Amino acid sequence: MKGRLPHLLMGGAVTLVLGLGVAWLSASPAWRNAPENMALLRLSFTHSGDRSASCRDRTAEELAKLPRNMRQTQVCDRRRPPIHVELEVDGALIYSAESAPSGIAGSGPSRLYERLLLPAGVHELTVRMRDNPASEAFDYEATREVELHPGQSFVIDFRKDSGLIFE
């Protein structure tokens, strides 16, 4: 490195300036991924559709053809029905969709994950879910008035034992 002092100094200065630029770009400029005064609402379910509607009793002839250890009286489709979910915000329907069962055979739970941005403030949220296609009515329904703050993350989840959850 003999005689390379000018290169060390000048090259070092250039690298330093570049490094400062890299350091600045590693945290700036800031990125705004949502407008101001908005709250995030996430609607996320993992729930298996009720396949009882597809079940039927086997006839006596059918049962007789089966080995003794396999004579279950009821037989159901392996595939689960989709679940249907609706979300109303302040009386307006803003989400309505069917979620198909997962798995190659369609025997797994339906899964749903939706994110919505809402203006901060008080909102009336109504969620409905139908997991049994036997009827047009919704099996689960809940309404809640919530006050959403700017930057708040609000979740609507579902658990079989507790029903629809707002948190």
Add this chain to the structure above:
Amino acid sequence: MGVRTALKRGFDRVERPLDRLFGPDWNPMANLGTLSWLMFWIVTATGIYLFIFFDTGVVNAYQSVKWLSETHWLHAGLARSLHRYASDFLVLLMLVHMVREWAFDRYRGKRWFSWITGVPVIWFVYMSGITGYWLVWDELAQYVALTTTELLDALPFFAEPIARNFLTPASLSGRFFTLMVFLHIAIPLLLLLMMWIHIQRITAARTMPPRGLSVLTLAALVIVSFAMPAVLQGPADLARFPSTVGLDWFILGLYPVIDLVPPSVIWTGALLFTVLMFGLPWLPPRKDKAAAEVFLDFCNGCTRCEADCPYTAITMVPRSDGAPFPQEALVDPERCVACGICMGSCPSSTPFRRSGPLITGIDLPGRPLSKLREEVIAASADLAGPGRVMTLACEHGAAAAPEKGRVILPCVAMAPPSLFDFILSRDLADGVCIAGCAERECHNRVGAQWTKERIARTRDPLLRERVPRDRLLTLWAGPTEGARLDEALAGFSKDVAALEPMPGKRSLETDATGEEDPR
């Protein structure tokens, strides 16, 4: 002028001032690959050091990063800043390296392997960076975690939406951080493997920049790390969402795009980009010239061609013709780019030979030594008057355009030193200019270095001492340095014109009579 040529000339124009600031051998643009390796090792070393202080867990992760950044800023905080900035530099260097190799047309033909193996490197670098940002578990990490998992959930592979792990503070488990630490170690290891494969078809690949460049780069990074320590944003809180984040535009630069367009567009774009990158060497393919060929009658297995080949295209194998030498050279046509450097290195490559046809130990079928000899003789016919200068030019340098008295070669190292002697001693010119490509980086990696060492008599085949050095000019100039070339050639022509007549030179006709060389 095509896009590639314009870009290549643009690079040359940018790199010339850097030659003056850093010196050609330390020019960072000519050391993009080795600097990337240096960055990788800095990131690895600082990552191992940070792991001593880092605590995985939903709360502990952020607290430990805050503690090491603030309480132990002098060493652990420095390590964290170096870890981040070296990662950013790695991304920058990698992308410039990729564009530059494309512009210099070193990505297709026989060079496809290095390009193809570089594509997974891009993705591994990004994945390493993204998983690293996740571990800090600040607001940026939360944004990265949510955006990444929502993007991944758009793929039909995952049984449970991964984003559900980030629904509420209670839904996130410390186990997830353990998984992320594992990924942040496993992915860089895969990256290292791919980087190693990436350089496999390069002879004696350098994985470290010149020491001086390493020192100044590291010093600059340390100063930057103290002057602008890596930012730690507020702690992640899943009950809130970070609507504004200070983004690392090198590693996370695509995240705003992910925010703005549907996941299907992102995945389709990523897939198309990857396919395009993999397919680029064949869009369109380049038809390389025929690979070098070995002529065993003139090969004594001296290994010089193997040592000089820049692309590991030559291996030495046991002798197959019964000649009393243990080895012979074998050319792999899949790797040979026909640069001709092996021909220049072969001790049999001497244009002086008068007995029998001019065949050398290793020759280019498309441009054999005998043809090169004829070209040199033909070029001399165009030279007249005092100060006749013949130029042996690199096709990638300033003298790449055809000109009277100029012989253009794939690489100047294709010309054996005996050719310079031949031109001068047979009175084909009064001076020889060896006009290579830019000194900072030979297009064929080592051609400039080998040429310099052969002339300096430190590398075989040596240039004979009898060749007057004042009649030789070596000039390294990039494609945009035509004016410097012309000026240097004019000055050199004037200089050789002023020299005393060269003693002992003889004409080609005298060769034909079979007279011995008086020298």
